[in-house]
Amino acid sequence: MKIQFQLNGKPTEVEFEPQETLAEVLRDRLNLTGTKVSCEVQVCGACTVLVDGLPVSACTLLAYEARNRDVLTIEGLARPNGTLHPIQQAFIDEFAFQCGYCTPGMILASKALLDENPAPSEAEIKEYMDGNICRCTGYVPIIKAIQRAAKVMSGQ
Amino acid sequence: MSQPRSEEFRVVNHSVPRRDGIAKVTGRALYVSDLTVPRMAFAKVLRSPHAHARIVSVDTAKAAAFPGVIAVLTGENVSGVNPYYGHAVKDHPLIAIERVRYAGEPVAAVIAEDERAAAEALGLIEVEYQELKPVLTPKEALAPGAPLLHERQFEAGALRGFEGEVTAGKGSNLCQAARVKWGDVEAAFARAATVVEGEYYFPMAYAYAMEPYVAIAEVSENGATIYSSAQHPFMVRHDLTTVLNLPLSQIRLVVPFVGGGYGSKSYTKIEPLVVACALKAGRPVKLQLSAEEAILTTRSDDALTWMRTAVDGQGRIIARQAKIYLNTGAYAENSPLVAEKAANRAVGPYRIPNVEIECYAVYTNTVPASSFRGFGCAQVTTAGEAQIDELAAKLGRDPLEFRLANAAEKGDSFFPKMRPFDGNLAEDLALAARALDWGKPLAKNHGRSIGCSGSDAGAYPLTSAAVRVHADGSVSVMTGSTELGQGSHTILAQIAAEELGVPFDRVRVVSSDTAITPYDRSTGASRTTTLMGRAVLEASREAIAQMRAMAAQLLSAKEEDVKPISGGVECGEARFTWAEILSRYFGLPDGDVLGRAYLRKTGDLAQLPVFWEVACTGVEISVDEETGSIRMEKLATVGDVGLAINPALAEGQDLGAAVMGMGIGLFEELIYDGPQLMNGNLLGYRVPRFSDLPREVKLQLVERRDGVGPYGAKGGGEASLNSMPVNIANGLFSATGVRVRRAPLTPEKVWRALKENKR
Numbered sequence: 001m002k003i004q005f006q007l008n009g010k011p012t013e014v015e016f017e018p019q020e021t022l023a024e025v026l027r028d029r030l031n032l033t034g035t036k037v038s039c040e041v042q043v044c045g046a047c048t049v050l051v052d053g054l055p056v057s058a059c060t061l062l063a064y065e066a067r068n069r070d071v072l073t074i075e076g077l078a079r080p081n082g083t084l085h086p087i088q089q090a091f092i093d094e095f096a097f098q099c100g101y102c103t104p105g106m107i108l109a110s111k112a113l114l115d116e117n118p119a120p121s122e123a124e125i126k127e128y129m130d131g132n133i134c135r136c137t138g139y140v141p142i143i144k145a146i147q148r149a150a151k152v153m154s155g156q
Numbered sequence: 157m158s159q160p161r162s163e164e165f166r167v168v169n170h171s172v173p174r175r176d177g178i179a180k181v182t183g184r185a186l187y188v189s190d191l192t193v194p195r196m197a198f199a200k201v202l203r204s205p206h207a208h209a210r211i212v213s214v215d216t217a218k219a220a221a222f223p224g225v226i227a228v229l230t231g232e233n234v235s236g237v238n239p240y241y242g243h244a245v246k247d248h249p250l251i252a253i254e255r256v257r258y259a260g261e262p263v264a265a266v267i268a269e270d271e272r273a274a275a276e277a278l279g280l281i282e283v284e285y286q287e288l289k290p291v292l293t294p295k296e297a298l299a300p301g302a303p304l305l306h307e308r309q310f311e312a313g314a315l316r317g318f319e320g321e322v323t324a325g326k327g328s329n330l331c332q333a334a335r336v337k338w339g340d341v342e343a344a345f346a347r348a349a350t351v352v353e354g355e356y357y358f359p360m361a362y363a364y365a366m367e368p369y370v371a372i373a374e375v376s377e378n379g380a381t382i383y384s385s386a387q388h389p390f391m392v393r394h395d396l397t398t399v400l401n402l403p404l405s406q407i408r409l410v411v412p413f414v415g416g417g418y419g420s421k422s423y424t425k426i427e428p429l430v431v432a433c434a435l436k437a438g439r440p441v442k443l444q445l446s447a448e449e450a451i452l453t454t455r456s457d458d459a460l461t462w463m464r465t466a467v468d469g470q471g472r473i474i475a476r477q478a479k480i481y482l483n484t485g486a487y488a489e490n491s492p493l494v495a496e497k498a499a500n501r502a503v504g505p506y507r508i509p510n511v512e513i514e515c516y517a518v519y520t521n522t523v524p525a526s527s528f529r530g531f532g533c534a535q536v537t538t539a540g541e542a543q544i545d546e547l548a549a550k551l552g553r554d555p556l557e558f559r560l561a562n563a564a565e566k567g568d569s570f571f572p573k574m575r576p577f578d579g580n581l582a583e584d585l586a587l588a589a590r591a592l593d594w595g596k597p598l599a600k601n602h603g604r605s606i607g608c609s610g611s612d613a614g615a616y617p618l619t620s621a622a623v624r625v626h627a628d629g630s631v632s633v634m635t636g637s638t639e640l641g642q643g644s645h646t647i648l649a650q651i652a653a654e655e656l657g658v659p660f661d662r663v664r665v666v667s668s669d670t671a672i673t674p675y676d677r678s679t680g681a682s683r684t685t686t687l688m689g690r691a692v693l694e695a696s697r698e699a700i701a702q703m704r705a706m707a708a709q710l711l712s713a714k715e716e717d718v719k720p721i722s723g724g725v726e727c728g729e730a731r732f733t734w735a736e737i738l739s740r741y742f743g744l745p746d747g748d749v750l751g752r753a754y755l756r757k758t759g760d761l762a763q764l765p766v767f768w769e770v771a772c773t774g775v776e777i778s779v780d781e782e783t784g785s786i787r788m789e790k791l792a793t794v795g796d797v798g799l800a801i802n803p804a805l806a807e808g809q810d811l812g813a814a815v816m817g818m819g820i821g822l823f824e825e826l827i828y829d830g831p832q833l834m835n836g837n838l839l840g841y842r843v844p845r846f847s848d849l850p851r852e853v854k855l856q857l858v859e860r861r862d863g864v865g866p867y868g869a870k871g872g873g874e875a876s877l878n879s880m881p882v883n884i885a886n887g888l889f890s891a892t893g894v895r896v897r898r899a900p901l902t903p904e905k906v907w908r909a910l911k912e913n914k915r
Binding site: 017019027032033034035036037038039040041043044046073074075077078084088089091092093095097098099100101102103104107125126127129130132133135136137138139140141142143 | 416
């Protein structure tokens with residue numbers, strides 16, 4: 001079957017089997033391997049993408065459910081000229097990743113948070129981000145990166 | 157982020173942004189999971205539902221006929237390979253042969269055009285089993301008359317890591333015994349003033365590297381190429397030489413970015429199976445495990461430790477005795493070495509004149525256990541550091557002051573035949589104490605604990621590096637160390653940039669391709685900064701020496717008159733950059749210079765360990781008496797790293813390790829319900845999340861420049877895990893006076909202990 005959707009700002013049409021998940025379609029059919037798959041049971045957040053601006057686990061969402069919707073993956077976050085999104089830059093500046101496997105999902109979840117709440121408190125960050133696991137950093141640098149990005153994005 | 161702190165260095169000792177930063181925040185960093193090769197097929201694995209059974213028959217006819225299926229591999233039809241592997245003991249069949257020894261062991265693999273066809277065909281394989289009695293704990297496995305997991309004796313693997321007899325297969329389920337002994341323990345206990353004794357449990361933990369094991373194998377008349385998520389590509393290569401009966405040169409391991417390791421990806425895992433699948437299918441094959449399957453591949457050794465420790469009338473520790481039983485699972489993997497390290501590390505960083513430690517790694521019908529961040533140390537520190545606090549309590553002394561009074565001092569030969577202790581615990585413990593406001597009154601139901609560990613780092617000095625200076629003066633560092641996230645690409649580039657006087661951005665690190673990069677024994681045991689860092693430093697200097705000689709020749713000058721300066725040389729009035737030397741020497745603006753270094757066990761690296769990995773961690777916790785739940789209030793780490801090549805990365809290692817240790821102290825545990833894992837997935841196996849973080853975190857690095865690594869660096873990255881589980885238990889005691897000797901301290905366990913104590 002075929003669906004159309006908006007992918008990283010571009011109208012996209014893709015053919016796939018009905019049982020395929022969004023993560024499979026992104027990774028295997030569209031070669032967008034930035035979306036990582038880890039726990040496959042919606043607890044780790046590594047496969048987080050934004051669908052209509054909200055964080056979704058692509059590993060368990062049927063690709064069909066993304067039809068006619070707006071999907072943002074990590075590949076669509078930086079500007080076409082390569083300029084990083086402030087959240088991406090803040091993750092680099094704060095050493096907010098090590099192995100990097102959780103990072104695409106972590107950054108997209110952070111974007112959803114900051115879109116909804118441009119100046120989150122530390123407690124709000126911890127609560128919102130609790131569905132994204134990082135096994136390397138111990139989280140503190142990620143919180144700092146989100147706080148740094150919030151400042152940059154609000155022009156402070 | 158740490159601020160730059162050093163005037164002396166241009167690039168090292170600064171928190172330079174990660175080399176892999178842009179790749180990792182844009183999703184462009186490639187892991188084996190993301191790779192495809194032409195004509196690639198996909199494998200899926202059928203796993204045993206039984207913990208111990210004889211395989212009576214495997215019928216693969218229906219699966220083989222399923223559309224899209226290329227071949228089905230079983231223990232019966234595996235061919236063209238030597239199916240047994242293992243760097244310590246060659247006891248591990250790449251697929252079950254005649255017997256299964258744990259629930260989850262691979263029994264068959266379907267290779268198909270796509271993963272879905274392979275997965276569907278698995279359901280068509282019919283296996284008939286004859287169940288055998290399983291043994292699930294070391295106690296059951298060592299009982300007289302227990303069923304044996306392995307009936308024949310195995311060859312020692314080529315790279316087992318220590319001198320020791322292979323115990324495995326000698327008529328019992330004992331996989332390996334290790335022993336440490338000095339002094340006269342019995343006499344010391346007989347004259348002791350105070351003794352504590354107890355049994356402690358360290359749980360079966362799962363490292364949860366977020367990228368599950370994955371490999372792609374391609375075998376042809378030109379040899380084998382394997383893309384793998386392995387930490388130690390050269391170790392895997394060595395194992396595969398016997399599996400495939402090919403020379404080292406014909407086996408190429410390529411490891412791109414790895415999605416977390418923490419020891420769980422050290423040594424050979426699924427590579428032999430994938431190689432056998434590729435041979436069977438006559439095609440390149442990819443096998444991507446799920447997280448659930450990763451849990452069925454490797455876990456940590458859980459440990460039951462009986463220990464007693466004695467002090468004399470002056471409060472000096474005079475003896476320690478322990479028996480440690482490691483639940484090693486169905487195959488040896490790295491557990492023989494874990495056993496040896498656990499025995500060594502049970503002594504703790506203390507001066508103890510009489511010691512007797514025995515450690516037994518025992519086969520059971522459970523998932524094979526192997527390395528896990530700092531292996532062996534957390535297991536026994538959970539007992540040892542508890543006993544230090546128990547003794548302090550019994551003597552009415554402050555646990556910090558009691559620790560300080562007995563801790564090994566710098567230069568102490570507290571462990572016979574090993575390198576004298578190179579840590580300074582008096583200073584480090586004091587730093588941790590200050591961060592916790594040690595001595596100040598605590599709120600109700602709050603408790604504090606400080607713990608320390610000193611590990612004889614398992615970093616065997618056998619490491620080479622090559623540094624290529626190109627015609628434009630840019631540099632490639634060729635290293636067999638794998639970028640697991642620890643930041644090896646960054647720190648190795650920093651060292652080369654520092655030495656050669658070139659900008660950091662002009663250095664590229666090429667890593668972990670056994671066909672190209674020089675040998676490194678492993679990426680583990682916190683060795684990379686110390687050993688590979690030093691090899692890169694020496695190789696850079698060797699390249700400089702070559703270019704200096706070239707310049708001398710070009711100038712018809714004496715070599716001693718040509719002086720290296722940052723980014724080139726000077727000789728009298730003349731100054732040349734590296735690029736200028738190369739283009740003049742080769743006659744064209746082209747060519748390159750290859751500097752190299754070989755580190756081996758000689759000179760200041762002759763005595764092991766090459767460094768003691770020393771760390772202190774401290775916590776303040778609060779306990780909810782109603783629910784038994786423990787909340788982290790404060791966390792302090794002190795990492796003795798000699799010199800931090802990149803302070804932010806070093807602190808990141810300490811925090812990551814401490815939080816992992818906190819998870820084991822509070823809730824992480826794989827639980828067997830009979831022969832089946834009850835929580836073998838990420839729904840059931842809980843790891844730390846944002847909401848588990850301590851309210852306050854203070855990370856401190858100690859830099860005395862006293863290591864054998866570059867500029868005095870020493871390894872870090874494991875040690876902050878070791879004392880965290882026991883800190884939780886000691887913190888609970890500090891808060892409530894109740895001691896729990898089994899980690900993790902789940903709310904239920906704590907609630908029951910508090911309730912029992914009230915009665």
